[in-house]
Amino acid sequence: MSTTVTRQIVRIDEDLCTGCGVCVSPCAEGAIVIIDGKAKVVREELCDGAGFCLGVCPTGALTVEEREAVPFDHEAVEEQAAVAPRTYIPQVCFNCGTDEDHAPLLPVRTAGTSTWVCTRCLPALIHG
């Protein structure tokens, strides 16, 4: 029997999820996979609850909730990466089109949408 703790973990609203897969790349731990057209946290121990996936979801399907769950497990993350290489979905800056080979990209919400912005365009987005 697994011991559980009260901690933060990603919650996915399947009614809002379109299965677009945009949230897969920001999850460094590989906790999110698309199964039968819906995003799922495949194993709770892979989700650290940091919520880097939240900002990119175009439908608001992702939230972080606090509840009972098995603890986050770094070793499980490494084991998962070894047996199941992650799906990589490249992103570009919504403003200038730069890809992440040429500038760091950050998830943002702007004008009511979730997207990515490069670090060169971010200051203009903040300061206008």
Ligand code: SF4
């Ligand atoms: S980004 Fe949102 S809508 Fe797209 S797969 Fe992930 S949870 Fe579903």
